[in-house]
Amino acid sequence: MHEMGIAQEILGIVEREVEARPEARVKAVGVRVGRCSGVDTESLRFCFECLKKDTVVEAAELRIERTGADELDVSLVELEVP
Amino acid sequence: MSQVVTEKVGQKILKENDRIAMRLREEFARRGILCLNFISSPGAGKTLLLEKTLESFGPQERVAVLTGDIQTDNDARRLGRYGFPVRQITTEGACHLDAKMVENALTGWDLDSIDTLLVENVGNLVCPTSYDLGEAVKIVLLSVTEGDDKPLKYPGIFFKSGLCLITKVDLLPYVPFDMVVARENARRIHPDIEILEVSALTGQGMEEWRAWLSRRRAR
Numbered sequence: 392m393h394e395m396g397i398a399q400e401i402l403g404i405v406e407r408e409v410e411a412r413p414e415a416r417v418k419a420v421g422v423r424v425g426r427c428s429g430v431d432t433e434s435l436r437f438c439f440e441c442l443k444k445d446t447v448v449e450a451a452e453l454r455i456e457r458t459g460a461d462e463l464d465v466s467l468v469e470l471e472v473p
Numbered sequence: 474m475s476q477v478v479t480e481k482v483g484q485k486i487l488k489e490n491d492r493i494a495m496r497l498r499e500e501f502a503r504r505g506i507l508c509l510n511f512i513s514s515p516g517a518g519k520t521l522l523l524e525k526t527l528e529s530f531g532p533q534e535r536v537a538v539l540t541g542d543i544q545t546d547n548d549a550r551r552l553g554r555y556g557f558p559v560r561q562i563t564t565e566g567a568c569h570l571d572a573k574m575v576e577n578a579l580t581g582w583d584l585d586s587i588d589t590l591l592v593e594n595v596g597n598l599v600c601p602t603s604y605d606l607g608e609a610v611k612i613v614l615l616s617v618t619e620g621d622d623k624p625l626k627y628p629g630i631f632f633k634s635g636l637c638l639i640t641k642v643d644l645l646p647y648v649p650f651d652m653v654v655a656r657e658n659a660r661r662i663h664p665d666i667e668i669l670e671v672s673a674l675t676g677q678g679m680e681e682w683r684a685w686l687s688r689r690r691a692r
Contacts, residue, residue, distance in 0.1 A: 393488070393603060400486045408482055418477060422486075429603030429629045461632065463486045470478045 394431060397463070398438035404465045406447055412470065417451040419469035425461040432457070490604055493572035497607025500584070507690050508590040510606050512630055513614035515596030518640040520548045521673040522614065522682075523593055527555035529683055535586055539578050540593040541570040548593065558582065569600035572607060589690060602629040610635040610689070617641050617648050621655035624662045631662040636669065636685065643672040 401422060409415055424430050432455050439453045456466065501508050511519045523538065530536055537558040540548040549561035562570060562578050575592065592608065594601045613634040615623050618641060624631040631637065637659050639652070652670065659666055669685060671678035 393490075393600075396488055396490075397486055400488060404482065404484045404486065408480065408484075415478075421482075426628070429599070461629075465482045465484045465486060467482050468480050470480060471475050472478055473475050 394434035395438040395441075397430060397435060398442050401439065401453075401465055402442055402446055402448060405451075405468055408465075408468050409447055409470065412472065415470040415472045417448050417468055418471050419452045419454050419467075420448060420465060421454045421456065421467035421469070423456045423458050423462045423464050423466050425458045425463060428461040428463045430463060488603075490572050493576055494605035494607045497572055497576060498605075501590070501607055501609070504584050504587075506584065506587055506590055507692075508592060508606070508608040509689075510592045510594060510601070510608035510611045511614065512594045512598065512601045512611055512634070513596060513616075513640075514598050514619060517596070517614040517616040517619065518673055519593050519596070519614055520551055522638065522640065522671065523552055523591055524555070525673045525676075525679060526591070526683070526686070527552065527557055529679070530555070530557070532556060535588040536591065537582065537587045537589070538591045538593065539570075539575060541574070541595045543568070543595060552593075558587075564595060568595055568597050569604050570594050570606060571604045575606045589686075598623075598627045598630050602633055612636045612638060614638045614640050615655065615659075617644050617650040617652075619650075621651045622658060624655070624658040628662045631659055631666065634663070634666060636667045638682065639668065639670045641672060641674070642670045642677055643675045 405420055424432055436453060443449050513519050538552050539560050539562055540552055541562040542548055543564050546561040549559050553559040560578050562574050592606055611634040613630050656668055659668055669678055669681050671682050
């Protein structure tokens with residue numbers, strides 16, 4: 392089930408994004424998953440949930456946008472800043 | 474008072490496999506090696522096609538073969554009968570080859586003595602789609618015993634392949650496979666996909682396949 396590796400990459404990307412903003416809380420992570428990317432979105436959701444605890448995405452919602460081709464990227468992060 | 478800020482990221486999710494595949498692709502490019510990744514359902518005829526292809530090569534051809542299976546080295550033994558270097562990758566459970574397996578399998582081979590690397594993937598139309606092996610082209614095989622709607626059911630691999638080989642065409646009189654429909658379906662998923670019809674058993678279409686290979690090797 393390679394979706395776990397992908398979920399870990401997503402976590403890594405978000406961690407790097409928020410490194411400079413330790414006061415921010417990640418509310419949502421936007422991910423684009425192409426229909427032809429070979430990635431199963433339900434598996435990805437499940438794996439993301441498994442990974443969340445004690446990470447910067449602990450409280451984050453994973454928003455998956457299905458696109459036409461084979462993209463696979465983190466499109467945005469939504470942060471709550473004090 | 475907290476506020477919500479949306480930051481655009483646009484960062485590609487590069488799986489570990491993609492990193493290794495990129496390394497392989499660079500290596501192949503540096504050494505002028507054409508790597509082809511053959512993907513299909515189990516039993517679509519990958520091994521026989523490769524056997525007949527190897528049989529048509531003269532001994533001066535600098536071709537090598539990697540063949541992947543979950544168990545046994547049956548395919549390597551079949552392919553090894555033509556005088557070219559062949560290695561079996563036994564995945565012992567993994568339903569696809571990945572770049573790390575290919576990288577490992579190439580260790581000890583003198584890559585400067587290889588011009589063409591044929592990689593026969595594990596029989597599977599789903600998982601190999603997501604695993605870049607550093608190849609120049611993915612070639613998907615679809616046999617006429619499988620159903621002409623296959624491209625619609627498995628769009629991923631048809632989308633990613635540069636060539637679709639419709640195999641076992643000698644069986645056309647005995648199966649309800651509609652060639653026109655199959656070709657339309659493949660082009661619906663991937664308008665620019667090249668399509669060739671072959672029978673490795675009877676030789677039909679094999680000359681066109683060899684011509685495709687030659688053109689690709691000349692690039």
